[in-house]
Amino acid sequence: MSRRSVLRSAAGASVAGIAVTALAGTAGPAFAAATRPAAPAARGEATEATDTGPAEQVVVHLRDARSGEIDVFRGTSHTRVRDPELAARLVRASR
Amino acid sequence: MSSHREAPEISKDPVADSTDVYAFVSPDKPDTVTLIANYIPLQEPAGGPNFYEFGDDVLYEIHVDNDGDAVADITYQFRFETKLTTPDSFLYNTGPISSLHDPNWNSKQFYKVTRVERHGSHVLAGKLACPPCNVGILSTPDYEAKLGRHAVHSLAHGIKVFAGQRAEEFYVDLGSIFDLGNLRPLQQFNVFAKAHGLKSAPGVNASNRLNVHSIAIQVPISHLTRHGHPTIGVWTSASRQRARVHADAETEHFVSGPFTQVSRLGNPLFNEVIVPLGDKDRWNRTRPGSDKHFAKYVKHPELAGLLPVLYPGAFPHLAALDKARTARADLEAILLTGIPSGIIKGFTNFTGKVQADMLRLNTSIPPTPASSKKFSILGLIGGDPAGFPNGRRVTDDVVTIELRAIAGATVPLVDPKYVVDAVVPDVTDGLTGTSVKNKPLTAFPYLGVPYDGYHNPS
Numbered sequence: 001m002s003r004r005s006v007l008r009s010a011a012g013a014s015v016a017g018i019a020v021t022a023l024a025g026t027a028g029p030a031f032a033a034a035t036r037p038a039a040p041a042a043r044g045e046a047t048e049a050t051d052t053g054p055a056e057q058v059v060v061h062l063r064d065a066r067s068g069e070i071d072v073f074r075g076t077s078h079t080r081v082r083d084p085e086l087a088a089r090l091v092r093a094s095r
Numbered sequence: 096m097s098s099h100r101e102a103p104e105i106s107k108d109p110v111a112d113s114t115d116v117y118a119f120v121s122p123d124k125p126d127t128v129t130l131i132a133n134y135i136p137l138q139e140p141a142g143g144p145n146f147y148e149f150g151d152d153v154l155y156e157i158h159v160d161n162d163g164d165a166v167a168d169i170t171y172q173f174r175f176e177t178k179l180t181t182p183d184s185f186l187y188n189t190g191p192i193s194s195l196h197d198p199n200w201n202s203k204q205f206y207k208v209t210r211v212e213r214h215g216s217h218v219l220a221g222k223l224a225c226p227p228c229n230v231g232i233l234s235t236p237d238y239e240a241k242l243g244r245h246a247v248h249s250l251a252h253g254i255k256v257f258a259g260q261r262a263e264e265f266y267v268d269l270g271s272i273f274d275l276g277n278l279r280p281l282q283q284f285n286v287f288a289k290a291h292g293l294k295s296a297p298g299v300n301a302s303n304r305l306n307v308h309s310i311a312i313q314v315p316i317s318h319l320t321r322h323g324h325p326t327i328g329v330w331t332s333a334s335r336q337r338a339r340v341h342a343d344a345e346t347e348h349f350v351s352g353p354f355t356q357v358s359r360l361g362n363p364l365f366n367e368v369i370v371p372l373g374d375k376d377r378w379n380r381t382r383p384g385s386d387k388h389f390a391k392y393v394k395h396p397e398l399a400g401l402l403p404v405l406y407p408g409a410f411p412h413l414a415a416l417d418k419a420r421t422a423r424a425d426l427e428a429i430l431l432t433g434i435p436s437g438i439i440k441g442f443t444n445f446t447g448k449v450q451a452d453m454l455r456l457n458t459s460i461p462p463t464p465a466s467s468k469k470f471s472i473l474g475l476i477g478g479d480p481a482g483f484p485n486g487r488r489v490t491d492d493v494v495t496i497e498l499r500a501i502a503g504a505t506v507p508l509v510d511p512k513y514v515v516d517a518v519v520p521d522v523t524d525g526l527t528g529t530s531v532k533n534k535p536l537t538a539f540p541y542l543g544v545p546y547d548g549y550h551n552p553s
Contacts, residue, residue, distance in 0.1 A: 059338035059351045073338040073352030 099136035101367040102375035110150035111333035113360040132331035138306035141548035146228035160328040163447030231549030262533035262543035268524035269301035298525025311540035328453030330361035383451035456486030
């Protein structure tokens with residue numbers, strides 16, 4: 001039995017569910033428009049060369065509520081979003 | 096220690112803590128280079144029931160720069176996966192482990208090796224078995240014959256790999272050095288030790304009878320070098336994914352995002368002794384190509400200023416050098432650029448002007464047989480160009496070499512008029528390879544058989 005698979009199956013949707021729902025429910029097209037892919041890794045940077053399978057969970061880090069700067073981590077990718085409206089909603093949701 | 100627990104953040108994350116890097120032309124196979132990166136420091140051999148293992152969530156890498164820009168041209172990546180044979184047992188093993196696939200071994204680790212180059216990557220091999228930890232004479236009998244040797248995997252094109260527990264071969268009198276810079280052989284001169292009436296004494300190897308986890312790869316030289324450029328720069332790094340959600344009662348840990356570097360190591364003792372406490376974590380997060388920002392610590396190492404204070408009257412010329420704020424161009428060459436040709440007759444490991452902490456190995460210099468009179472654990476300063484700082488061999492006395500270099504032994508390389516203080520040839524922590532109980536092997540992976548938990552400690 002793989003420890004990773006144990007963790008994956010045990011993790012469930014609780015953590016991810018909140019984050020993904022938050023994005024899907026509030027961001028909409030504006031979110032997509034504001035999204036830009038993370039910068040490709042430069043030569044020599046730490047990037048795993050192999051795929052890690054489907055990423056089912058997403059972590060959102062609200063870096064700066066004022067500017068609306070949000071980091072989205074999914075699988076082995078990172079996307080920087082600037083969406084003040086979403087940031088405000090996240091702040092409200094966290095209170 | 097070389098880089099064991101050398102910075103505040105990484106000292107709390109031993110699985111990702113790189114401790115030593117070795118790079119040398121393989122003595123028994125001189126058309127190859129052996130690269131070794133050690134992790135998980137100071138392993139107490141009896142540390143069960145959860146014996147040491149690599150992190151499944153850590154990306155381990157060994158990097159090679161072959162064009163002098165301090166950016167990796169070739170990277171070997173190692174990813175591990177732990178598999179439990181009997182998840183409902185608390186035991187590491189439920190009987191003697193007599194092979195790498197023995198069902199009695201509950202917690203097995205496997206790994207994948209990938210070579211990454213500028214234009215892509217390819218997996219060299221997967222599902223490679225690690226050996227178990229050396230639990231004890233009942234659990235892991237005939238360790239090396241039944242387990243250790245079988246964990247050396249031969250891949251295509253003459254490549255060999257090994258990943259698993261090994262004896263710690265790095266020797267250092269940690270207990271003395273970090274007790275106010277005391278060197279036991281010279282402690283009769285140390286201002287604090289003198290006050291305690293301490294006399295000269297042999298060194299004590301603080302890392303003796305401890306284990307580490309090693310990642311070793313042996314590669315044909317032609318796979319690493321660029322035509323006409325025999326010198327390579329080598330370092331290791333460990334990276335973790337940027338986001339981690341810790342578990343609660345309902346969930347398990349979750350990691351996400353790209354990998355970010357949390358630990359790196361090139362030259363021994365660089366972050367440990369050269370970089371100040373307030374910058375050590377940042378150094379671990381940056382890449383060698385940015386090391387010009389740390390060059391000021393090499394030009395004016397704190398330890399060079401401390402030695403004359405700790406040993407009053409023993410280092411008058413070093414004290415004068417420090418007082419004059421003379422930049423240590425000798426140390427910059429040794430640690431940041433390599434030694435240009437024309438400074439030491441017939442020798443260079445210069446990689447260019449880019450300042451970077453990389454272990455530089457001139458692969459065109461043949462290995463010195465251990466039986467040769469020319470062989471010296473003091474490497475280049477001992478007249479042996481096949482040793483540190485030309486790469487690093489397992490037995491090289493890097494503590495003494497760097498102590499003497501910082502004390503001024505290498506200043507004449509850049510200032511022939513400089514007179515080295517008379518005490519410098521005696522500067523040492525008083526240890527040699529004889530201070531290590533389990534000796535290095537004569538063949539890949541070279542590091543000795545790990546100490547077992549039944550006899551160690553005793």
